[in-house]
Amino acid sequence: MAKIQWSIAATEALKADGLRIAELDTAGTPGFPGDKKAGQELLAERAEVLSSLQERLYANGRSGDSRNVLLVLQGMDTSGKGGIVRHVIGSVDPQGVDHAAFGVPTAQEKRHHYLWRIRKALPRGGQLGVFDRSHYEDVLVVRVHNLVPEAEWEPRYDEINAFERELVDAGTTLVKVAMFVSLGEQKKRLRERLDRPDKYWKFNPSDIDERAYWPAYQEAYQAMLDRTSTDYARWHVIPADHKWYARLAVTELLIEALIQLKLDWPPAKFDVEEQKRRLAES
Amino acid sequence: MAKIQWSIAATEALKADGLRIAELDTAGTPGFPGDKKAGQELLAERAEVLSSLQERLYANGRSGDSRNVLLVLQGMDTSGKGGIVRHVIGSVDPQGVDHAAFGVPTAQEKRHHYLWRIRKALPRGGQLGVFDRSHYEDVLVVRVHNLVPEAEWEPRYDEINAFERELVDAGTTLVKVAMFVSLGEQKKRLRERLDRPDKYWKFNPSDIDERAYWPAYQEAYQAMLDRTSTDYARWHVIPADHKWYARLAVTELLIEALIQLKLDWPPAKFDVEEQKRRLAES
Numbered sequence: 001m002a003k004i005q006w007s008i009a010a011t012e013a014l015k016a017d018g019l020r021i022a023e024l025d026t027a028g029t030p031g032f033p034g035d036k037k038a039g040q041e042l043l044a045e046r047a048e049v050l051s052s053l054q055e056r057l058y059a060n061g062r063s064g065d066s067r068n069v070l071l072v073l074q075g076m077d078t079s080g081k082g083g084i085v086r087h088v089i090g091s092v093d094p095q096g097v098d099h100a101a102f103g104v105p106t107a108q109e110k111r112h113h114y115l116w117r118i119r120k121a122l123p124r125g126g127q128l129g130v131f132d133r134s135h136y137e138d139v140l141v142v143r144v145h146n147l148v149p150e151a152e153w154e155p156r157y158d159e160i161n162a163f164e165r166e167l168v169d170a171g172t173t174l175v176k177v178a179m180f181v182s183l184g185e186q187k188k189r190l191r192e193r194l195d196r197p198d199k200y201w202k203f204n205p206s207d208i209d210e211r212a213y214w215p216a217y218q219e220a221y222q223a224m225l226d227r228t229s230t231d232y233a234r235w236h237v238i239p240a241d242h243k244w245y246a247r248l249a250v251t252e253l254l255i256e257a258l259i260q261l262k263l264d265w266p267p268a269k270f271d272v273e274e275q276k277r278r279l280a281e282s
Numbered sequence: 283m284a285k286i287q288w289s290i291a292a293t294e295a296l297k298a299d300g301l302r303i304a305e306l307d308t309a310g311t312p313g314f315p316g317d318k319k320a321g322q323e324l325l326a327e328r329a330e331v332l333s334s335l336q337e338r339l340y341a342n343g344r345s346g347d348s349r350n351v352l353l354v355l356q357g358m359d360t361s362g363k364g365g366i367v368r369h370v371i372g373s374v375d376p377q378g379v380d381h382a383a384f385g386v387p388t389a390q391e392k393r394h395h396y397l398w399r400i401r402k403a404l405p406r407g408g409q410l411g412v413f414d415r416s417h418y419e420d421v422l423v424v425r426v427h428n429l430v431p432e433a434e435w436e437p438r439y440d441e442i443n444a445f446e447r448e449l450v451d452a453g454t455t456l457v458k459v460a461m462f463v464s465l466g467e468q469k470k471r472l473r474e475r476l477d478r479p480d481k482y483w484k485f486n487p488s489d490i491d492e493r494a495y496w497p498a499y500q501e502a503y504q505a506m507l508d509r510t511s512t513d514y515a516r517w518h519v520i521p522a523d524h525k526w527y528a529r530l531a532v533t534e535l536l537i538e539a540l541i542q543l544k545l546d547w548p549p550a551k552f553d554v555e556e557q558k559r560r561l562a563e564s
Contacts, residue, residue: 059483086375093368094379095414101377132377187561194558200550201341205557211564268482275487276476279469282493 002042004034010252016178016225016235021218026182027241032248039244046251047091053258054128056265058096061126063266067171069257070122070129071250074136074224075179076217077207078189079240080247081132084179088250089130098123101132114138114156115163125171128254135160139224144216157227164233174233175257177250178221179240183214284324286316292534298460298507298517303500308464309523314530321526328533329373335540336410338547340378343408345548349453351539352404352411353532356418356506357461358499359489360471361522362529363414366461369529370536371412380405383414396420396438397445407453410536417442421506426498439509446515456515457539459532460503461522465496 006013013031032039057069071089073081089097100121109117115135123129139156142148164174181189193203210217229235236253240246288295295313314321339351353371355363371379382403391399397417405411421438424430446456463471475485492499511517518535522528 059480063483082377085377089376090372090374092372094371094376094381094412095364095367095383097376097381099376099379130376187564190561191558194554194561197550198341198547200554201345201548203550203552203557205552205560208557208560208564265480266483268479268485270485270487272476272482275485275490276473278487278490279472279476282469282490 002038002045004032004038004042006031006252007033009256010249011234011236011256014236014238014249014253016229016237019225019237021180021222021225021237024180024237024239026180026185026239028239029242029245030239032245036242036244039242039248043244043248043251046248046255047088050088050251050255050258051092053255053263054092054096056263057128057258057261058093058126060263060266061096061124063269064125065171065266066125067173067261068123068125068127068129069173069175069254069261070131070167071254072131072134072136072174072176073179074134074140074177074221075238075240076181076186077210078186078193079179079181080243081179083243084177084247084250085130085132087247088254089128091251092128096126096128098127098129099132100130102134102137115159118163122167123172129172135163136224136228139228140217140220143220143223144213157223160228161230161233164228164230168232173257173261175253176229176233176235177238177253178225178235179238179246180221181240183211185241186211284320284327286314286320286324288313288534289315291538292531293516293518293538296518296520296531296535298511298519301507301519303462303504303507303519306462306519306521308462308467308521310521311524311527312521314527318524318526321524321530325526325530325533328530328537329370332370332533332537332540333374335537335545336374336378338545339410339540339543340375340408342545342548343378343406345551346407347453347548348407349455349543350405350407350409350411351455351457351536351543352413352449353536354413354416354418354456354458355461356416356422356459356503357522358463358468359492360468360475361461361463362525363461365525366459366529366532367412367414370532371410373533374410378408378410380409380411381414382412384416384419397441400445404449405454411454417445418506418510421510422499422502425502425505426495439505442510443512443515446510446512450514455539455543457535458511458515458517459520459535460507460517461520461528462503463522465493467523468493 008031010031075081118135139153143153190207193199225235238246238249290313292313357363400417421435425435475481507517520528520531
């Protein structure tokens with residue numbers, strides 16, 4: 001067993017309530033007192049725990065349980081959302097993952113309510129859903145760039161809370177994660193994409209344009225945390241300058257969420273002894 | 283580097299052409315001269331190669347390349363299709379995987395042509411698609427149980443060939459894999475599901491009923507191989523009594539298919555030096 005463990009529950013260490021983003025230490029590792037090596041050692045162990053819990057969730061889903069878990073990932077460019085999918089979600093069985101990424105809405109999506117494409121991508125019972133960006137784009141990029149008037153985006157906070165209430169009532173456990181890197185760390189990561197031909201494809205010139213809107217994004221993220229962290233669907237804030245820490249933290253949040261579901265293996269829906277006899281004769 | 287490698291290309295070792303299923307040694311390890319330990323050692327290495335090639339496919343997809351790879355998995359109950367998804371597909375980035383499992387058609391699906399649900403689940407450009415069962419169910423279980431009259435399933439072999447020709451022309455590389463275990467190995471695996479409460483959920487009493495149809499399934503699988511292994515979409519036959527071998531074999535088939543695509547990293551669609559200057563000033 002890894003020598004260094006979380007000092008408090010990740011859910012507690014990362015809670016958004018009362019947090020000011022402007023004051024966040026994006027290089028911090030709240031709740032985990034170890035360094036990178038200790039973090040990676042623990043991650044290897046916890047990835048197996050996550051995989052095992054996810055298998056139970058999947059097994060229950062296959063047996064008709066409609067509960068599921070939905071990881072909502074938000075964060076500025078280069079904050080490491082893709083790395084979470086690859087390295088955290090990558091440790092569980094792909095059969096049990098419902099992954100969706102939300103980019104700029106398509107022409108068709110724009111003709112619908114902003115929650116239309118979100119609802120279509122909701123995870124099935126027993127699945128671990130992953131939203132790489134989400135309905136929160138509609139109060140982030142949309143607010144920052146005035147893509148719709150304030151009178152239109154302002155009511156969305158309440159709408160989103162009502163929408164998530166509905167999901168929770170239907171059996172979804174939401175794990176909402178906002179990842180933050182510093183402006184300097186973002187520059188370093190973008191530079192790496194420009195230095196390495198195997199990373200060009202991840203780069204978009206508009207990523208640089210967006211840097212000029214950093215304060216407006218900070219404000220929009222703060223409003224999002226303040227207004228949509230509810231007792232049934234809390235936000236967690238992840239300092240993400242250290243990729244190893246962000247991955248460890250999201251793994252732990254998912255584990256804590258799955259433990260809350262108190263999942264047993266589904267019972268047999270058949271007479272086990274009778275089936276053993278039938279099998280022996282077959 | 284692992285000491286024992288494939289002695290010939292997996293595509294060659296596993297080709298279905300001319301093969302008689304009735305004569306297949308399901309405990310064999312064609313093309314790989316090592317034992318379980320050697321196979322697992324090699325798999326650990328090849329999984330990384332697969333992951334790296336898949337990332338290139340994904341990168342090209344993100345840059346507009348419409349090509350993709352579709353793994354079609356067929357096999358009797360307990361032949362290990364789920365294990366392939368978990369242990370082979372599980373080694374690549376979940377963002378790049380489009381997974382679909384095809385069970386008994388729903389009421390809605392039954393009101394459509396049998397290829398309707400298949401077409402809806404086709405992978406996007408740049409994705410590694412996985413079909414856990416597929417359109418081939420419509421010439422396997424459907425044929426064995428006379429779910430439709432022969433006059434209806436008989437033309438499907440040609441229809442499927444035409445359908446796959448269309449996919450290949452549109453940029454899909456099909457990797458078709460039929461997995462076979464022996465009747466005895468299947469009994470052992472079903473028994474394990476009845477012995478372990480954490481496996482009950484995988485068991486269905488109808489799995490035992492199906493065992494009585496083994497010869498009919500052999501015949502249906504043979505017809506499938508004979509009639510739908512085309513030069514543009516070949517079948518590969520995997521002896522699957524050894525799970526480690528089946529996983530090694532499918533990994534290798536996917537690697538060989540990806541290598542055929544000769545994937546480079548997509549070139550920059552912007553002036554790299556100009557973007558470096560802009561970034562420095564941002």
